[in-house]
Amino acid sequence: MTTPESIRDALLSAPKVRPIGAGTKPALSQSEPGGSTLSLSAYQGITEYDPSEFTFTARAGTRLETIASVLASHGQYLPFDPPLVQAGATLGGAIASGLNGPGRYRYGGLRDFILGAVFLTGDGRLIRGGGKVVKNAAGFDFPKLLVGSLGRLGVILEATFKVFPLPQERLRARADGGSLTGGLELLQRLSLQPADLECLDLTPEGVVWLQLAGDTGTLAPRLDRLGRRVGAVFTPVDPDTPDDPDRLRPGAALTVKVPVTPARVTRLDAALTTLHLPRRYEAAAQTAWIGATAADLPALDAQLHQLALGGLSLQHAPARIGQWPSPAAENIVRQAFDPDGRLA
């Protein structure tokens, strides 16, 4: 399927369809019972890229790895730091799953960088939303709506993104808060500093991981000053040989995303301790990443319900666990986006 027309034909040929990319998030790439999948992974290619505009446009099946390397060759990158790039994740799948990496801390998530999208509605209409310039307030912001839509509102064909210049250098460091509580306190002190951190993560043991990004030669003095200001000892960690690569890269070992806030971490962590699940708190504890096998999911689901939190499981079905936000608004837009319920 390499043209919008053939994708549209395939969409309309089945009563229940789940559009998918490369399938790096298996729980999100499954068809409904009795339905079929529609793979976009052959619909590839960067169609526009002008580094001086800080924007690119690519087809949904384009691998993030390809995009990242083309951007890097012009000194640019995707600031929201999507996971599973090496695993083969596609741009369309990244939008539909709405996932971000630790680097989202600095400038925001995928939703903050998507500018435009071309998509098919569930009944096969080709719609263009947003624009191709970095600023645009005309019309409804359909591109944002598609972020996190899990393929249930439209089939994303193409999207335009804003990108930023790559920093010259990065410096990763860790500080030990002694306990989860100590780590949380340190994390909150850091998040109030004008330190322009790129990443700010926390482990359940209370170790705070941070990453600075900026011009060559400026990072060590910045780290030094920051440590003095918040009263912590930071140990630099070589970014090329991270001692804990899987935990730094969600999506590989850590397979469930749970939106949280610092105030909710303590109770969640206590629950996860009882369940013996690995986890990490990312972006100043706005996202919890949890490692859960298929066997762990029912218990995790129950715990999340109790805590009034929701989770997205990438590896094992069901994808939606715990308490999800009310679908009321989604149901309203579905009347227009997917009137036949083909994608629901």
Add this chain to the structure above:
Amino acid sequence: MSFITDLQAIFPPERCLLDGAALAAYESDGLTAFAATPRAVVVPVTREEVVAAVRVCAVWAVPFMARGSGTSLSGGAVPVEDGLVIAMNQMNRILRLDPQERLAVVEPGVINLAVSQAAAPHGLYFAPDPSSQQICTIGGNVAFNSGGAHCLKYGMTANHVIGATIVTPTGEILECGGESVESLGPDCLGLFCGSEGLFGIALELTLRLIPKAEVFHTLLAGYDSTDKAGEAVSAIIAAGILPGAIEIMDRLAIDAAEAATHCGYPPNAATVLIVELEGPIEQVESEKQRLAAIIEQSGPLESRVARDADDRALIWKGRKSAFSAVGRLSPDFIVQDGVVPRSRLGEALRRIAVLAQDHGLRCANVFHAGDGNLHPLILFDGSVPGEHERGEALAGRILEMCIEMGGSITGEHGVGLEKRAFLTPMFGEPDVAFMREVRRAFDPAELANPGKMFPSGEAPALQSHGLHPLEKAGIISRE
């Protein structure tokens, strides 16, 4: 039983305005070109009252419009003729300010600047900074996805709102987003931002606060041509520098700003460029040397760096007052808000100059060069027969040019009434028809702010353009 008696059952007389004199204050917004008289104005102080008013409108099929401070520059806050205005500006409490969680929960009538002021003791602020920020409301910012001078790096309002409670035009209450910057499911909150009041009324908003930058470095350079300033911008971008703000003003705008504020801009320059770096000391120190080299290479007539906070404020005062100041040079004006690809700013300006000449009008330019957001200011005298029409025609040509160049008809002011005719040229029929379908999914009877954004219906009476009354009083200025 009538629509009015139903309202009177909810609102005391002093908050349910019915007589002509009281209603007159609500006839227009910041774009004084349009006016319409509402049937009534209600001033809720609780969200229950807002919901009740919306439900009364639904029962009687009366159109309504939420109004913040009425500073919209696109006619977005002009009442629906004979409809209800729900004035949100007394719902102005900051319900919670939580520095540890870095968020603020506010009522929609809170003034933009009030949020940053409340957050300041914690070293935090609310990033979107429209130049109307002393007066415009968060609800209006959300409805228009408003911006300011710092959008390239920090984004628009939508990038800083993380939760909302909304009442839809059918009276249903929706919760979108929450307290985390991460969410699950489709980003309905993102869709609500910038929907120009067509999906309902925001009752409560959760805002993300960010730490204020450690240091600023503000550079002002004058050039003998706009092209050179544009090339300097391209060189800054190519060098991988991400300034907090990059602004350009042309000669007419400089003259006006200088007359109004004595801001000390280069006297002989055809164009000035303002670049502001911000961040940690070490980073800004490094970038400022790279910036200095780029500026020197770009062949400016002169350049200088703000010595201290006062000097920085003066440079910005000139920039921020430019439009009001230009407005004082002319009895009437139209400000446009189109966007072009950043690398084609020079070309856009040359074409605007030619278009202005063709229409026999003067046009000053101030723009957010970092994101290609133009603000051409078309000067005219409404008392001269034909000038107003020529001004409108010129504004239209400029928008068409933006569309043709692959840009947008609005970067931050919204479509409103003013740019309705240009939505279809920008998107095409099917896209606009689909937008309208989405609108009807929220609002089958099309009661929420009808007549805005979509190319249809009768436009309210056109008056002449001019300064917003608060600008005339010198209280606010525009970007």
